[in-house]
Structures are given as C-alpha cells and as structure tokens.
Amino acid sequence: MSPPRFFVPNFPREPGGQLDAAESKHAMQVLRLKVGQLIEVFDGAGLSAQARIASIDNKHVSFEVLEILSNGPPHGVSLEMAVALPRGDRQKILVDTLCQLGVTRLQPLSCDRSVAEATANAIERLNRQVLETCKQCRRNELMIVESPVTVNELVRMDSVKRRIRLLAHPYGDVPELFDVLCRRDGTDVQQILMAVGPEGGFTDDEVFRLVSAGWQQVSLGPRILRVETAASALAAIALAVSNSSRASGGNIIE
Amino acid sequence: MSPPRFFVPNFPREPGGQLDAAESKHAMQVLRLKVGQLIEVFDGAGLSAQARIASIDNKHVSFEVLEILSNGPPHGVSLEMAVALPRGDRQKILVDTLCQLGVTRLQPLSCDRSVAEATANAIERLNRQVLETCKQCRRNELMIVESPVTVNELVRMDSVKRRIRLLAHPYGDVPELFDVLCRRDGTDVQQILMAVGPEGGFTDDEVFRLVSAGWQQVSLGPRILRVETAASALAAIALAVSNSSRASGGNIIE
Structure with a gap:
C-alpha cells in the first residue's frame, strides 16, 4: 500500500514541516499514525515528497522530508x-x-x-x-x-x-x-x-x-x-x- | 422538451400496445399524462417509436404507434x-x-x-x-x-x-x-x-x-x-x- 498523503501548502523541501490542525487530527485520530511512519506530503502546486513523521504533540504532526518525488505538474497539457x-x-x-x-x-x-x-x-x-x-x-x-x-x-x-x-x-x-x-x-x-x-x-x-x-x-x-x-x-x-x-x-x- | 419515454419489451410496430403496471403507474401518477399526449416507447433492443396515449383505464395506459423512430442499435461498434x-x-x-x-x-x-x-x-x-x-x-x-x-x-x-x-x-x-x-x-x-x-x-x-x-x-x-x-x-x-x-x-x- 502507498503511504497516506497530506496536503501541506508551501512546505519547505528540507528539513521538514508540520501538518495543519485538520490534517494532524486526521493523521492522529483516524489513521492513528505513529512517530517514524512514512507519509507523503504534497503542496498542491506540483511538489510532493516522501516524508517521515518526526514528532507528534497534542495538536500537530511534524514531519521530515526524505525525498522529493515530484517537482511540478506532470505535463504541459x-x-x-x-x-x-x-x-x-x-x-x-x-x-x-x-x-x-x-x-x-x-x-x-x-x-x-x-x-x-x-x-x-x-x-x-x-x-x-x-x-x-x-x-x-x-x-x-x-x-x-x-x-x-x-x-x-x-x-x-x-x-x-x-x-x-x-x-x-x-x-x-x-x-x-x-x-x-x-x-x-x-x-x-x-x-x-x-x-x-x-x-x-x-x-x-x-x-x-x-x-x-x-x-x-x-x-x-x-x-x-x-x-x-x-x-x-x-x-x-x-x-x-x-x-x-x-x-x-x-x-x-x- | 422531448416526450417522456417508456420501456415496452416486444411492442408491436402497429397498431400499438400497453404499458406494464409499473410504467402505467409512473405515467398516470407521477407524470400525470392524459389521453392524446405524445410519448416515446422503446423495446430495449433498438426499436423506438413516437406514440400517442390512446386510453387510460384503472391500471394501464394504452398507446398507438405514430412513427417508428429507430429500428436498431445505432452503430456496429x-x-x-x-x-x-x-x-x-x-x-x-x-x-x-x-x-x-x-x-x-x-x-x-x-x-x-x-x-x-x-x-x-x-x-x-x-x-x-x-x-x-x-x-x-x-x-x-x-x-x-x-x-x-x-x-x-x-x-x-x-x-x-x-x-x-x-x-x-x-x-x-x-x-x-x-x-x-x-x-x-x-x-x-x-x-x-x-x-x-x-x-x-x-x-x-x-x-x-x-x-x-x-x-x-x-x-x-x-x-x-x-x-x-x-x-x-x-x-x-x-x-x-x-x-x-x-x-x-x-x-x-x-
């Protein structure tokens, strides 16, 4: 199975970032993800990356970027x-x-x-x-x-x-x-x-x-x-x- | 607007036929059609016709065929x-x-x-x-x-x-x-x-x-x-x- 994907506008390519409140809640309460698990993040403008959950506090999930998967839209059409x-x-x-x-x-x-x-x-x-x-x-x-x-x-x-x-x-x-x-x-x-x-x-x-x-x-x-x-x-x-x-x-x- | 369509398996090309109980009910109670109104009937095998409601009794709508619109499936694909x-x-x-x-x-x-x-x-x-x-x-x-x-x-x-x-x-x-x-x-x-x-x-x-x-x-x-x-x-x-x-x-x- 592919790792779950999260929308993170303007995420930095390194070292990582934070899921917003809604995405964090989904990750913690619905998907029950733990520190160390792999996820994918995408910025909605064509950038996506493989990432790992680095920490989880009460309200937010933080991640570190492991590898950029996509740098832009797939084609010119x-x-x-x-x-x-x-x-x-x-x-x-x-x-x-x-x-x-x-x-x-x-x-x-x-x-x-x-x-x-x-x-x-x-x-x-x-x-x-x-x-x-x-x-x-x-x-x-x-x-x-x-x-x-x-x-x-x-x-x-x-x-x-x-x-x-x-x-x-x-x-x-x-x-x-x-x-x-x-x-x-x-x-x-x-x-x-x-x-x-x-x-x-x-x-x-x-x-x-x-x-x-x-x-x-x-x-x-x-x-x-x-x-x-x-x-x-x-x-x-x-x-x-x-x-x-x-x-x-x-x-x-x- | 195009006339409402009814499914009538094996309908005769002339002079006409009868809608089944479910189609008759739909025509009478939902669409509230009256004698004389135009409908279309199709047989599910490619035949369709313009028809007119000829009579309505307690349970059934009868129609007369006016013109065959389609004689078979539209293409050979x-x-x-x-x-x-x-x-x-x-x-x-x-x-x-x-x-x-x-x-x-x-x-x-x-x-x-x-x-x-x-x-x-x-x-x-x-x-x-x-x-x-x-x-x-x-x-x-x-x-x-x-x-x-x-x-x-x-x-x-x-x-x-x-x-x-x-x-x-x-x-x-x-x-x-x-x-x-x-x-x-x-x-x-x-x-x-x-x-x-x-x-x-x-x-x-x-x-x-x-x-x-x-x-x-x-x-x-x-x-x-x-x-x-x-x-x-x-x-x-x-x-x-x-x-x-x-x-x-x-x-x-x-």
Whole structure:
C-alpha cells in the first residue's frame, strides 16, 4: 500500500514541516499514525515528497522530508472546463472525476438554464473535494475551482492565444469531439478550453455568443448525457488526444 | 422538451400496445399524462417509436404507434466492459455512466481483491438502473448487466475472434489506451473487451492469466483512478476511437 498523503501548502523541501490542525487530527485520530511512519506530503502546486513523521504533540504532526518525488505538474497539457454545475451530489461527482482525470481548472458557468447556483459556499465545498481527490488519486497540483461566470464573461475573459475553444452542443450537423481534435494541426491540442451547458442545454443566444467569438460546437454522439457524464467523457477524450500528441511531438493524423 | 419515454419489451410496430403496471403507474401518477399526449416507447433492443396515449383505464395506459423512430442499435461498434464492482452508490454511478456512453455489455468481475459481491439482487438493481438511464439518455437498446464471473471464467468464455482485449493495469512500462487503439489496424477496433480491476488492482496471478491468454495491458496516465472513473474514461476513449474509425471506414492513423 502507498503511504497516506497530506496536503501541506508551501512546505519547505528540507528539513521538514508540520501538518495543519485538520490534517494532524486526521493523521492522529483516524489513521492513528505513529512517530517514524512514512507519509507523503504534497503542496498542491506540483511538489510532493516522501516524508517521515518526526514528532507528534497534542495538536500537530511534524514531519521530515526524505525525498522529493515530484517537482511540478506532470505535463504541459492545459485543459480547462467551463461547466454549468449540476444539482446536489452530482457536483461532487463532477469535481471528483475531472480532478482524477487531470483537468487543470474548472470554471463554473452560470447559464440561462442553470439548475444550481455556484454560491461561495458551494465553491468552497468543491475546492475541499478537490483536496480529498488529490490525496486519493496522487495528484500533486490542485484543480482550481473558480468563481462562477456567465457565458458573456467567459467570452470576454478568454484571451489565451491559439487555444482551442469548444462547446458541447450536439444539435444540428456537429462533428464529434474526437474528430475535431484529431483533424487539426496537432500542436494546438496542448491548450483546450471546453464549455458544457446545463441539462436543458445552452440557449440559442448563448450558442450564438460563443460561436461568434470563435468557439466550435462538438458532439459526443446521439445520446443525451448528464452534465457530469458529458464533462468527464469530453475531458477523458481531450486529455488522451493531447497527451498522445504531446508525446509524439506534434500531429496525430498525417 | 422531448416526450417522456417508456420501456415496452416486444411492442408491436402497429397498431400499438400497453404499458406494464409499473410504467402505467409512473405515467398516470407521477407524470400525470392524459389521453392524446405524445410519448416515446422503446423495446430495449433498438426499436423506438413516437406514440400517442390512446386510453387510460384503472391500471394501464394504452398507446398507438405514430412513427417508428429507430429500428436498431445505432452503430456496429461493440464495447464490452468487465469490471470489478465498486461499493454502494458507486455501482449505480458506474452503470449509469457506462450506459449513457454506449457500452454494449457490462460483465461484473469477481477478483481476488473485490470489495463488493455482485449478488443476484445487486445485478437486478443494476439492470433496473439501466432501464432508468435508457429512458433519460434516449438509448434504445439496453446495456446488459451479466452475472459475475471470475478472471479464469472471463478468459475461458471469451471466444470472439479478432476482438481487442485490454486490461487496465497501469504498472510497469504500459502504453496508454489511446495509443494502443490508434496504432493498430483500424478494422479491429469495432470489437473491444476491456477489464478493470478492483481498487487494489488485479493480483499478479490475475494479470498473468489474462496476459497469457493474449490480453494487453493499458494505462490511463499517472494518477490512481477510482474504478468507475477508470471504466468510464476507458469507455469514452475507446468509443470515440471506434466510432471515428468506423465512420472513416478503417484506419485512424496512416
């Protein structure tokens, strides 16, 4: 079994540091760790290390760093998803799944047909879920869950050059995501921004604004997918294509 | 809004038929449908039709078929997943997601490290979930959830010729799923069988049995994915490659 992982923002590479109150409590009371046991610590920005518990007092666990395991994010692919949040527990499933898959950033989207408001409390809860997921799936850099924006704001704030911008809106004669990603100049697929609308879909007006700003519609096939299923499937496919393209140094299709 | 969908096994193409007791109750008491309203019916084998409610008596809703919408499964791709079921609600998420994505058949797998037993009750509950998902996502052919098998039984029962058999086991120098699917003769990717192990992974012995029988190991990247996340991501990627290959009539990569 791999050692348990703890989130320690800004931990020094040597000689070590201290778990915060919540992480210390988890280590002592739930996992019942003792002095000398191995743990892993990660800073949420790509740094992780093997460490050993050096001391335990009433409230805090201190550790010494043994070996740096990872110095930064694993690859150069950037995948940002702008998603109209689903209701209730499905928000948590969405965040958990996208974080495991390797999505860089999640931008909650307030749409005309949105069913859930991304309140400050909700965003905070989702960022806590990200931490849990990072501990489980051994991801060292946090997936950032941003404050919500409208489609208009999304169009205005997107200023990254040469980024592929796609919206999942499978109405009309729309190509499948995979074909769109494979049939363009492969060097482009390292920077992707994808938008997924609410259950009822984007309104015509929202689609018009996005398409007018250069976004391209993509489909995922004939079925109606739940928001979190669509977002996860899009992310899995896009990351597979991006990582493969990056590994091969360019184009996927000749 | 699309009309509500009802499952009617073996419905006649004309003139119409009757919803069973449970579907009738749902139509009358939950959706409060009336005579004359439009519905959709599907038979779970690929046939679907637009229909109109012709009569409602105490216990049953009868309908007349107006137009056949779909005559069979949407494409020739066959993706079967053999998965060690996760615990509790995550079983339901697994089935719901794989069904939406278009997986043909789900084969629960009893592994040495399995955490959940696929009892007859569990299988029945999962097949009920399939029905719910098919109604929601407009899928017309059911995803079959089979009775569980062991890895040994899986190896023995797999007799489909020329099918790609893959196991998610990302240890050692294992290629990513996407690269494996893209780098082989494209005509093969219409028939895929993929196995996903339990949380602790397949045992060495299970991997040996599968690899000895011609199965190929694939990876999904550096992170540790939950069973249902791994299965869904594998399915999304495999179906994207298969459908694209089928649409283009053969190879994806020259």
